[in-house]
Amino acid sequence: MSIVETSIADRPRYDCRDAYVETLAELAEADHRIVGVVNDSVGSSKLNSFRKAFPDRLINVGIAEQDMVGVASGLANGGRIPFVSAASCFLTGRALEQIKADVAYSNTNVKLCGMSPGVAYGELGPTHHSIEDIAWLRAISNLTVIVPADPIETAAALRWAAASDGPVFIRVSRMSVPKVYDEDYAFRLGRAITVRAGDDVTLISNGTVLWRAIAAAEQLATEGISARVLSMPTVKPLDTSAVVAAARETAGIVTAEEAVSGGGLGGAVAETVVQQHPARVTILGIPEFAPTGSAGYLLDHFGLSPDGIAAAARRLVTRGT
């Protein structure tokens, strides 16, 4: 399923927001129920073309995230399928209780699209970094949490979300990424994808960090370390059997995500491992409010680079021998 012939780091890069808006337009074309809901975030969500195509169906409530999510819930009550599209930091931080009560607990058919998540906003600083979103949303019942890794997976996850009934959160990356999947990729909820087979150690990742994990595996391969790379687009529900298999079959697991290093994907993997098959896991993430720096700088700074991930994997393998 995955393309691993050339080094992933050398492939062209894409802003997943482009796939987002293309797919949303395509879905909206096919299903009149689909509407967008934004908080003055038309430009930052790249929705100008959508607005042009569907002027009535892009609802801009202004800079008002609580209202945005409440309005989406009401639109769903009226039979619409709202795709809420706002910077992930504000969508999740400012409207968390609305997400809990009006979306998850009310079980409304709302799709929450967290734009420019993680440290995509780089120099704009921790107020604009959305590294807590996964941990925050994972704690809420009845909410699916998806972190796509490339434009293909972003599109596929959106299509799946539009077709499924119920609350979904999808991160839509701004940091450009290479394609990880073939065009025929089919999103399956709660399923890990083995993007690279391997038996020495396992790298579990998603979002903008997945390709870095693949690049780390390429690097490890040159040293004779065979790293399995699991893409884990669905953080909730987690593919626990893939995690358990990794714990059982390899020397340990490195999780790597553009998120706080506790409570997110790493936390979900740790909770699975300790309960089902204790094994060594290294959790890579962003452990503190980030200093000033571009998104790329910050990922490297916190060891979320191919080198950083490879180093963590190497330590696990060395310890195992």
Place this chain on the structure above:
Amino acid sequence: MSIVETSIADRPRYDCRDAYVETLAELAEADHRIVGVVNDSVGSSKLNSFRKAFPDRLINVGIAEQDMVGVASGLANGGRIPFVSAASCFLTGRALEQIKADVAYSNTNVKLCGMSPGVAYGELGPTHHSIEDIAWLRAISNLTVIVPADPIETAAALRWAAASDGPVFIRVSRMSVPKVYDEDYAFRLGRAITVRAGDDVTLISNGTVLWRAIAAAEQLATEGISARVLSMPTVKPLDTSAVVAAARETAGIVTAEEAVSGGGLGGAVAETVVQQHPARVTILGIPEFAPTGSAGYLLDHFGLSPDGIAAAARRLVTRGT
């Protein structure tokens, strides 16, 4: 340090809010900088006597949690030490971005007191249950998270918070609990307390569930299983050495908390264990939006009873042999 002579379940029970308001009054008496900040929650925080004693120093912003936390941050800027006192569900859910930006990231000297947390509001339902608060706050940098287990620890944690400079969140329980500690208990940040020694299995707990874990250990003792009980009032920063010692020295760990069963204390323990000393952990908590029922009913329903905890521990011990 702990009293373990008579069965803990038979001891008199206390509402920790009483210790809260007594201690707050005592602290306010000694330090004019201390003020209360509430969201129409004078009665539910039991602060009527405080308001009588310090009428100007109880600031009621009305039903407006975002403003409440922002105001607290501004009061701290003006040299005050605000103790924000509101139902934990609304304090954390509604004002999460204010907690992140105005308190944690701004590093203001604000003490956030999450009243009636967990499922204390019982039949009032999931909107009023605050089972996500620990997971939500643990994801935020520069924020200390404390979950006291009894009135003595509540008072001690409050005194510590008043004396320390920086952002602190303290859960203040409404569900009545027996005293777990002696009156001379001294709170130490980030330190687990071995409330019961044992080598077969470890129970890690805090808040209203700690005494249930102790009762579970009493029950296990009658079966010849020696359970270590670690009280873990500080969820963040976690006492990782106590956790590692437990992982190393006993057959496994059961975590039990009045919170969602992922991302909270259990999550923190799991993340520590997988990274430092892989071992088996069973995480007990509340895995979904709770059905209708009283607080006590719900804890039992979700296996957070002495029986439920003992059963989980027994399974770990049996598996180990």
Place this chain on the structure above:
Amino acid sequence: MTLTVEHTTMPVLGRLPIHSSRAEQVAHIAEAARQIRIQDLKLVHYAGAGHIGGDFSAIDILATLYGAVLDITPDSVTDPERDRFILSKGHVAGALYTTLAAFGFLPVDDLATFLKPLSALNGHPNRRKVAGVEANTGPLGHGLPVAVGHALSAKLDVSLRRTYVLVGDGELQEGSNWEAMMAASQYQLDRLTVIVDRNRLQQGATTKETNDLDPLPDKAAAFGFAVVEVNGHDHGELLDVLSAVPFRPGKPTFVIAHTHKGHPISFMSNNVAWHHRVPDVAEFQQALTELEAVAPGYTKELGMTERSEGIIKHSLPRVSSAPGAKRGRG
């Protein structure tokens, strides 16, 4: 004290035929409100929990809506074209359940499960469990944004279905409401009606002592609403106003319903202690006696002092067409 089916004694009142006169409608609503109060009193007393003050302040509004205004019946609870009512002050779930039972949406016997383990009748309404509930409320300040969303969906559908939302006055301290009001005005949602249960009390004190809402009509008008004030215990006034919206084409409506918490019980009325106090046996008996003595059709006279200072006058057109019938439904 335990709540049992013996305590669910309320008759199912249903709706009057559509051609009934206004006087008949008003009398019917009044009797429904009285029965709902009696039943709700029993729920709270025997279950040992609830928010009776806010229940009683809102029941005349709920009875008017379900009794004669909303285009919704037990058979149309899933009809996409039904009117929507959202109870934003979700802590008066008991009043909502009882009202739903009075009008046939919920079996009266089910009320006996109120707050019991695993019951559908939680302390705050749950749309996944109770037919007729449109949103899971409880945290204040959620219903109005949801109502705006629904009204927007109706507008997108070019539908005449209406949206009503009941908010507490203390609840209006939540900023989320003002976000929603700004958007409602921007989108000219004139089939949206916000009803404020203006009992001037919140959980711990008066709204004035806590965070004064006044001048509330000015606030709502400045946020783009057509503002109307009514006596929230006068079924005739409520019926006329709630069926006649919108008053200004292109503008959402803001109905300030002046009420008393705990109305009309002598010792509860306008007494903040009754926000969530539970009547003991003597109080229960006394309240029951008072409710049974109330003639159908009673209203509470609210002095002008209890109304806002800067009243915005609106002509309140009498409803000539049958209440509840949507004129011109397309």
Place this chain on the structure above:
Amino acid sequence: MTLTVEHTTMPVLGRLPIHSSRAEQVAHIAEAARQIRIQDLKLVHYAGAGHIGGDFSAIDILATLYGAVLDITPDSVTDPERDRFILSKGHVAGALYTTLAAFGFLPVDDLATFLKPLSALNGHPNRRKVAGVEANTGPLGHGLPVAVGHALSAKLDVSLRRTYVLVGDGELQEGSNWEAMMAASQYQLDRLTVIVDRNRLQQGATTKETNDLDPLPDKAAAFGFAVVEVNGHDHGELLDVLSAVPFRPGKPTFVIAHTHKGHPISFMSNNVAWHHRVPDVAEFQQALTELEAVAPGYTKELGMTERSEGIIKHSLPRVSSAPGAKRGRG
């Protein structure tokens, strides 16, 4: 293009002596504003990022506050009795840093680190890293509640220290502001001044198209504020109004400062594209030329059409005592 110390050319202007005439003060502020704009233009151009539209809309306000109104100096940034200024529209951090540098709070050379790895000068202000910053802002709708908290602390201390907060107009769509305004009025915080940068644009469009704020004076008045409108690019008007608060004893003040985003650059002014666009070399040169040509003391005439419809008139007392000096400080 990389930002280096060569691009940090601004002179440190500091404050005029306290006995300076109003005319001298106004001229000083005008020149400061011009220098701040030139420096800020360089920051944004060479760093390749920033919010120049909102910067330029706010700089006259910032220059007036730091140049002549606020009782705060580089030596008193930790003095508990200092006035507080909170930049709620934190995306114009570049304007704030430059202003702080102009008045000696921040070494001018430090501006060269703007947005660079590990710099204290983040894209949004950080009080832990930059002396003179009172709150970490960036998410809109945070500064006003924080300002209310500070004003409350001053009131508790029976101190005359003042609190000023600058909010964007689009920002006022956030409900948290209205929560805070209600509380400010309830607590009669008359030493709190909210300044709205009323440029009628937000990120993607006009405020009117997005979620109209008007009638803004009515909204603020209904929320209990004394409302004043000024030309937000007229240093004299700003100085008079901002030094003269409160206008109504017991009421917080709401200053609607009518501005243009990108003012006074011909191709940026009132153009939403410049919310966070970065001037290319030609644009940079052109803007620089325009700024260098501007005589100190320029103001932008705003037509009355750009003001709100229902202007609330206030007599604007001339400041007779030295601006910035707190009269009667206890």
